[in-house]
Amino acid sequence: MSAIATRRRTLPGFGLTMGLTLSWLSIIILIPLAGLFLRTLELSPEQFWAILSSRRTLNALRVSFGLAFAAACVNLVMGSIIVWALVRYRFPGRRLFDAIVDVPFALPTAVAGVALTSLFAEKGWLGAPLAALGIKVAFTPLGIFIAMIFIGIPFVVRTVQPVLQDLDPEIEEAAGSLGASRWQTIIRVILPSLGPALLTGLALAFARAVGEYGSVIFIAGNLPNVSEIAPLLIVIRLSEFRYADATAIAVVMLIVSFVIIFAVNRLQRWAQDRIPVH
């Protein structure tokens, strides 16, 4: 017994570092977040419901969640293609393209916002040819969609890439030599192995796009009920000193994010249990 105790106590500082960690975590993260929930409790259920069911709130939530989901789906498909090209093929500039996948992570969102707007505005490099085709991107919901695709792409690529890299080549060879066509091997063998990573990437890209503010508001047009995202509505309500409204919208978004993290955690654990570690 004393052997265990001394073994546990050989390194000093557990009490001190754990105490500091918990205090600092509480001051910076937990107390501020708890304040948000406390504020919501001050509202009566009727008030809370009235705020959430107002037309403008509903539309803002619909724009944010709907477009974020659509963008995450595009990211899932395009991200898979990018991962496949980066991991399986050799082409000039591959390492460079691999590195620039992280640009949306690293580029400040306001910079991304003004850059995308300038690119897709009617006189922009891409906006002009699109306008000639009759497609208006900037200052429409399509612009929000584009910005959300931009911001989400690294999430899918960086979640799926390591899993595809570590995939055992013998499984594919076995499938092929047993007579499966290449397409069948991809659908029946590779895709299921990537499944948890793909879902995680989708969830992370979605969560990021739902809460995204900086890269979206410049290109969005911000027309209430049409191209107004929920985070912007929070900012507007705050500037009008309608704190209750801002808080209620924020709480809904926060709960959704928490549900997503929880789901992602379960997904990761499930994936780890399913695939034996070699």
Add this chain to the structure above:
Amino acid sequence: MTMQIADSVSLSTPDAKARLHAVAARENLRTEPKAVRIAIISVAVLFLTVFVVLPLVVVFARAFSKGIMAYLAALSEPEALAAIRLTLLVAAISVGLNLVFGLVAAWAIAKFEFRGKTFLITLIDLPFSVSPVISGLVFVLLFGAQGYFGGWLRDHNIQILFAVPGIALATTFVTFPFVARALIPLMQEQGTQEEEAAISLGASGLQTFFRVTLPNIKWGVLYGVLLCNARAMGEFGAVSVVSGHIRGETNTMPLLVEILYNEYQFVAAFAIASLLAMLALITLIAKTILERQLDEGHDARDH
């Protein structure tokens, strides 16, 4: 001569042919027809060019659209200089705080076993999944005029919102997980043997940390600080909510980009944006180099 004959003989035997076919077939089993390969590479490259390369290029193109003099003039405006100074100050505060926190938390989490560890890590990760706007809002609800501590702060004449402390707090909130997340897996992987040896040889806790642990994790620390700093300098949503947009006082660089852009001062907006874009590019290059260092360390420990 005999060799050649032997070769041609062995190649023509059905067995050797079969083996050659088998090798080619094995390769074929793991790849796609050339046309498909080219199509996939083209789609990937085109997508990344449109969505990632062009936005970067357009920032610099517009920043220099009126020439280098206009660019430099925009950057030497007092407002721009004030924003750069504030951004550096806020980043220094929040990176410093999160560095200390990251080291402390990683020590507690990586070097000891306790219940609820996974949950604690989830809590540390929380800011990653909170919308930047909400990260700012929570501090308005605490310290704003109608906030929980608003009255007390006013009575004691302490300004948090619409001032540097509020901006630093919101930035610290958003960048909270970076250093800790870079260090926890690294320190867990390294185990506790070296530290235990140092302690048993009579080193104090702090000596052990500074002489044994820190040299082992130095690349990880740098990696965390790098990412933390990039996000701290570039944060927009959270800072926008708490800053109050007071010109020359509470505008960080990203906020100034917004203001100048909305006032149609495009050269100036993109000039500031180009500095932030350069920061992002430098961060990415440094990150790639550091990842290589960390991989080497990883391999060295594995073998």
